[in-house]
Amino acid sequence: MKKFRAALTTFLIFVLVLSGCSGSGKPDVNMNIADVANDMLGAAGTEAELVKAGDKIIEKYYDLSLAEEYIVYQEATGAFAEEVAIFKAKTDEDVAKIKALFETRTSDQRTRYESYVPSEVFKINNAVITVNGRYVAYVVSAQPDKAVEIFTKAGQ
Amino acid sequence: MSNPRVKRSKNFSGAVPLVVCIAVMAVMSAGIAGVWQKAEMKNAEEPPFEPVKAGQESETPDLPEPPEEILPEPPAPIVTSYDFSKPMPEGERVRTEYFNDAVFVGDSITTGIEGYGVLPDSNVVATIGVNLTNIIDEKAYEVGPGNKITFLDAIDKVGPQKIYVMLGANGLAFLTPEQTVSYYEKFVDALISRNPDAVIYVQSILPIHEAKFATKYQGELTNAKIRETNSLLLEMAARKQIYYLDVAEVFKDSDGGLAGDATADGLHFNTAYYTKWIDYLKSHAAKAD
Numbered sequence: 001m002k003k004f005r006a007a008l009t010t011f012l013i014f015v016l017v018l019s020g021c022s023g024s025g026k027p028d029v030n031m032n033i034a035d036v037a038n039d040m041l042g043a044a045g046t047e048a049e050l051v052k053a054g055d056k057i058i059e060k061y062y063d064l065s066l067a068e069e070y071i072v073y074q075e076a077t078g079a080f081a082e083e084v085a086i087f088k089a090k091t092d093e094d095v096a097k098i099k100a101l102f103e104t105r106t107s108d109q110r111t112r113y114e115s116y117v118p119s120e121v122f123k124i125n126n127a128v129i130t131v132n133g134r135y136v137a138y139v140v141s142a143q144p145d146k147a148v149e150i151f152t153k154a155g156q
Numbered sequence: 157m158s159n160p161r162v163k164r165s166k167n168f169s170g171a172v173p174l175v176v177c178i179a180v181m182a183v184m185s186a187g188i189a190g191v192w193q194k195a196e197m198k199n200a201e202e203p204p205f206e207p208v209k210a211g212q213e214s215e216t217p218d219l220p221e222p223p224e225e226i227l228p229e230p231p232a233p234i235v236t237s238y239d240f241s242k243p244m245p246e247g248e249r250v251r252t253e254y255f256n257d258a259v260f261v262g263d264s265i266t267t268g269i270e271g272y273g274v275l276p277d278s279n280v281v282a283t284i285g286v287n288l289t290n291i292i293d294e295k296a297y298e299v300g301p302g303n304k305i306t307f308l309d310a311i312d313k314v315g316p317q318k319i320y321v322m323l324g325a326n327g328l329a330f331l332t333p334e335q336t337v338s339y340y341e342k343f344v345d346a347l348i349s350r351n352p353d354a355v356i357y358v359q360s361i362l363p364i365h366e367a368k369f370a371t372k373y374q375g376e377l378t379n380a381k382i383r384e385t386n387s388l389l390l391e392m393a394a395r396k397q398i399y400y401l402d403v404a405e406v407f408k409d410s411d412g413g414l415a416g417d418a419t420a421d422g423l424h425f426n427t428a429y430y431t432k433w434i435d436y437l438k439s440h441a442a443k444a445d
Contacts, residue, residue: 048420056280057270060298076271078264078284079372079424101301116264116285116326117421119372 029133031155033086037071040084043146044139048080061108062087062101066094068134081113081120083140084147095134102129102138109140132156241394243402244357250441252277255434258318259311261347263287263326265362265424272427274434281310287327288339292346308346319347320437322359322403324385325423329375333385341392348396355442358393360386360404365414368422379413401440406432 041050050073058064058072062085072085085102089095106127113120127140128148137151252275259279260266266282269275286296286307295304311319323343324336331339340358347356361382369377386404393400407429409415418425 051271053271054273054276059300061301063301074271076427077268077424078271079421104302112285117372118374 029135029155031132031135033069033071033088033135036151036154037073037084037086039150040086040137040139040147041073043150044082044084044141045143045146046075046080046082046084046141048075048082050074050082050084051076061105063097066090066097066101079117081109081117081124081140083138085138086151087136087138089134089136092134095131095136098136099129099131102127102136105138106140238399240397240399241390242400243360243390244399244440244442246439247441249439252438254438254441255318257316258320259314259316260320260322261307261311262322265325266322268424268427268430269434272430274427274430279314279316281307281314285326286323288323288331288336288343289327291323292343308350311347312350316351316354318355318357318442319351320357320359320401321347322361324361324389325364325377325382328361328381328385329373329377333381333388336385337388337392340389341396344392344396344398348398356396356398357401357442358389358398359401360389362404362407362425363412363414365416365419365422368416368419370422372421373423383412399442401437403433403436406436 053072053074055064057074058070062070062072064070066087066089068088068090070085070087072083074083075081087098089098106124106129110121110124113124123140123142126142126144127138128144130137130139130148130152132152132154135151135155137148139147139151141147255275255278259281260269260275262282263286264282264284266280267284269278270280270282281297283297290296291307293306295306297307297310298304299310321344323340327339328336344356344358347354363379363382364377366378382404386402390400407414407418407425414422414425418429
C-alpha cells in the first residue's frame with residue numbers, strides 16, 4: 001500500500017510539473033496582437049499619434065522571417081521616436097533574435113535622434129523590451145510602464 | 157461442345173473497330189492532303205526557309221512588315237519649349253498610377269508618404285535625419301536590419317522614370333542658402349548622371365511654424381530663409397533644365413508659414429497636408445501617362 005501511495009504521489013507531481021510548461025518550454029500564451037497593441041497604444045501616453053506601419057517600412061528594421069505575426073505602430077514622419085510593437089516569434093530561439101533586433105533598433109534610434117531631435121532621446125532611453133511566452137513587445141514612450149503591464153498580463 | 161455461332165459472332169465484333177479506324181484514317185488523310193495541297197499552291201511563290209544545320213545559327217526569316225497601324229509611335233517630347241526658370245504651372249491632372257514608376261527622395265518629411273500610405277504603390281527612398289551634406293556618400297538608407305546603402309544606390313535599385321526630390325529642411329538651420337543649394341546641385345548632378353532618362357522634379361522646401369520649430373529643434377530657421385533658398389533652388393533647376401515644383405504654396409497660411417494646427421513640431425505635418433501635397437503633384441506633372 002505504501003508503495004502504491006508513493007508511486008501515485010510521484011505520478012501526480014510529474015503531471016503537475018508538466019502541466020506548468022508547454023511543450024516548447026515557454027508558458028503557453030496566446031493573444032490577439034492587434035487588440036493588445038491597441039490597448040497598449042492607449043496606455044503608452046505617446047505625444048504623437050502613431051500609425052500602423054506597413055511591411056515596406058517594418059522590414060527595413062526587423063527580420064520578418066522570424067515572426068509568426070507582428071504589428072508595429074510608429075509616428076509616420078519620424079518627428080517623434082515613439083513606437084509600440086509586438087512580434088510573435090516562430091520558435092523559442094527566435095525570441096532572443098527578435099529581442100536583439102529591438103536592442104539594435106534602440107541603439108540606432110538613439111544615434112539618429114541625438115543629432116536630429118535630441119529632445120526625443122529620453123524616450124528612447126526609456127524603451128522597454130519585454131517577453132510574454134513567444135511574444136516580444138517593444139515600447140518607446142515617455143511613460144511605457146502601463147503599456148508594458150497590459151502586454152505582460154495579456155493572454156494568460 | 158462449343159457453340160460456333162457464338163464464336164463467329166465474337167470474331168465479327170472484333171473486326172468492326174478495326175474497319176471503322178481504317179475508314180476514319182482514310183477520310184482524315186484525304187482531308188489533310190487536300191488542305192496541304194491548297195497551302196502549297198498558295199505559297200508556291202514564297203521561298204522555303206533554309207534548314208538550320210548543327211552549329212549554324214538560325215537566321216531570322218523575313219517576316220512580313222507589321223501593319224502600319226500597330227507600329228509603336230515614337231515617344232512624344234515631354235514638354236516643348238518649357239521655361240525651366242519658372243515653377244511648373246498647373247496642367248493636365250494625372251492619375252495616381254502616374255507615380256507608380258516614380259521615386260520620392262528625401263528626409264523625414266518624405267518618409268511620411270510611406271508612413272501615411274498616401275501613395276502605397278510608389279517608391280520612397282527617404283530616411284529620418286538625412287541632409288544634403290551626407291546624402292551622396294553616406295550609407296544612410298536602411299534596406300534591412302543592419303544593412304544600409306547610399307541613397308543613389310537605393311534609387312538605382314528602383315530604376316525610376318520620375319524622381320521627386322525634397323531636401324534642404326534638415327541642415328538649413330546651420331547652412332547658408334548658397335551652401336545648401338551648392339550641396340543640392342551636387343546631388344542633382346549625381347541623379348542626372350545615374351538616371352539620364354528620368355524626369356527629375358525638385359520640390360520647394362516647405363514652410364515651417366517658426367515658434368513650434370524653435371521649441372523642438374536646434375538651430376535657427378525662418379520662413380524668410382526658406383523662401384530665399386527656394387529662389388536659389390529655382391535658379392538651379394533652370395540651370396539643370398529640371399522641373400521646379402512650388403509645393404510650398406499649398407502649405408502656407410496667411411502669414412506664409414505652416415499652419416499651427418497642421419503640425420505638432422513646427423516642421424512635420426499631418427496626413428491632411430500629405431493629401432494636399434499629392435494633390436498638387438497630380439496637377440503639376442510634366443506629362444500625363
